[in-house]
Amino acid sequence: MTGFAELLAESQVVICCGTGGVGKTTTSAATALAAATAGRRACVVTIDPAKRLADSLGIGELSNTPTVIDGPWDGTLAALMLDTESTFGEVVRRHAHDDAQADRILGNRFYKNVSGTLSGTQDYMAVEKLSELSSSGEWDLIVVDTPPTRDALAFLEAPKLLTRLLDNPIYKVVTASNKGLIGVANRAAQGVLRQLARVVGAAVVDEAVAFFQAFQGMEDGFRDRAQSTLELLGDDRTSFVLVASPRSDTLDEARYFLDRIRAADLDASGVVVNRMLPATGVGTERAAMIKAGLAGSPGAGAATALADLAAAAADDEARVADLSQSAPNAVLVRVPMLDDDVHDLDGLRRIADLLTADAPSATS
Numbered sequence: 024m025t026g027f028a029e030l031l032a033e034s035q036v037v038i039c040c041g042t043g044g045v046g047k048t049t050t051s052a053a054t055a056l057a058a059a060t061a062g063r064r065a066c067v068v069t070i071d072p073a074k075r076l077a078d079s080l081g082i083g084e085l086s087n088t089p090t091v092i093d094g095p096w097d098g099t100l101a102a103l104m105l106d107t108e109s110t111f112g113e114v115v116r117r118h119a120h121d122d123a124q125a126d127r128i129l130g131n132r133f134y135k136n137v138s139g140t141l142s143g144t145q146d147y148m149a150v151e152k153l154s155e156l157s158s159s160g161e162w163d164l165i166v167v168d169t170p171p172t173r174d175a176l177a178f179l180e181a182p183k184l185l186t187r188l189l190d191n192p193i194y195k196v197v198t199a200s201n202k203g204l205i206g207v208a209n210r211a212a213q214g215v216l217r218q219l220a221r222v223v224g225a226a227v228v229d230e231a232v233a234f235f236q237a238f239q240g241m242e243d244g245f246r247d248r249a250q251s252t253l254e255l256l257g258d259d260r261t262s263f264v265l266v267a268s269p270r271s272d273t274l275d276e277a278r279y280f281l282d283r284i285r286a287a288d289l290d291a292s293g294v295v296v297n298r299m300l301p302a303t304g305v306g307t308e309r310a311a312m313i314k315a316g317l318a319g320s321p322g323a324g325a326a327t328a329l330a331d332l333a334a335a336a337a338d339d340e341a342r343v344a345d346l347s348q349s350a351p352n353a354v355l356v357r358v359p360m361l362d363d364d365v366h367d368l369d370g371l372r373r374i375a376d377l378l379t380a381d382a383p384s385a386t387s
């Protein structure tokens with residue numbers, strides 16, 4: 024593969040990951056814009072975009088369905104801002120046998136208590152949304168922004184979240200007693216529940232039991248869904264793109280992400296190093312010579328600034344070269360720091376053009 028444009032052309036799903044604040048949301052939106060420009064039907068799932076960017080994409084309000092953004096591109100560009108709470112409601116409704124079962128789960132007080140943690144699990148909701156958009160067949164490319172985390176595996180583990188919930192001891196106990204297994208299992212089950220009631224109170228246990236009882240019959244659906252989502256994440260046309268910054272403090276984290284992705288038997292297909300210092304066009308040695316030559320003159324301040332910038336840019340470049348060793352098969356793209364925040368379509372257009380420019384980009 025030679026460049027980012029080719030990577031996009033060959034992908035059906037692009038997942039932008041990386042640590043906090045490196046530019047994941049910006050890169051995701053710009054990537055979808057680049058795909059729309061190439062004539063594809065692209066949808067980006069954004070997570071907590073900066074307000075100005077969300078407003079200018081027309082997704083200022085949380086909405087769980089894609090909003091199509093009009094513009095001068097041949098394809099389609101759509102975006103949504105993930106609403107984790109209603110996504111969980113959708114998941115439950117999809118798997119429930121009927122509305123009554125869904126209402127029982129969503130109206131349960133125990134659910135309301137855990138839903139803070141559950142629906143707050145943005146990774147899970149993002150992969151759920153991905154899975155839904157992917158099976159709709161409406162999109163040629165789905166770009167997924169990811170929440171800020173140190174752990175890339177949180178996203179990769181996300182599909183299993185609900186099945187893990189159903190591996191919960193309370194669920195096992197509840198289903199065992201409900202299947203009418205009288206005897207040892209049931210006595211043990213009652214014992215566990217009694218102990219729990221002593222710790223957290225009988226009312227809480229009753230609600231928890233009711234919650235897990237309401238799930239009965241849905242576990243196969245959840246397991247199948249988790250399996251197909253994992254397959255989608257592992258598909259050849261799903262590309263992980265690591266967004267990183269060239270600063271030394273975040274590069275270690277970037278390397279750690281790459282290791283975690285590899286540990287999951289996946290490969291980062293792209294590395295976007297965002298906010299590179301702008302090229303000075305002057306090498307470090309030459310900048311140092313100019314600085315020495317102008318010392319004591321009225322131009323000394325500017326020459327020092329140029330020399331410092333050239334030296335810092337050279338350091339960035341050395342660190343990027345080092346990072347690319349950790350992902351030798353990935354397409355490497357450098358995106359310079361723009362003079363302003365990226366908060367509208369013009370800014371995204373600039374980033375999209377930089378991502379897909381024909382710069383030498385293969386790291387191998």
Ligand SMILES: Nc1ncnc2c1ncn2[C@@H]1O[C@H](COP(=O)(O)OP(=O)(O)OP(=O)(O)O)[C@@H](O)[C@H]1O
Pocket residue numbers: 042043044045046047048049050070071072073170171172297298358359360361362363364365366
């Ligand atoms: N190349 C760039 N030049 C200038 N500003 C940039 C660039 N890339 C991103 N930004 C700005 O940096 C800020 C952080 O970017 P962004 O929101 O994309 O990061 P993020 O990785 O999604 O953050 P978080 O982890 O908090 O979700 C935004 O204000 C964005 O406009």
Ligand SMILES: [Mg+2]
Pocket residue numbers: 047048049070071072168169171
């Ligand atoms: Mg973000």
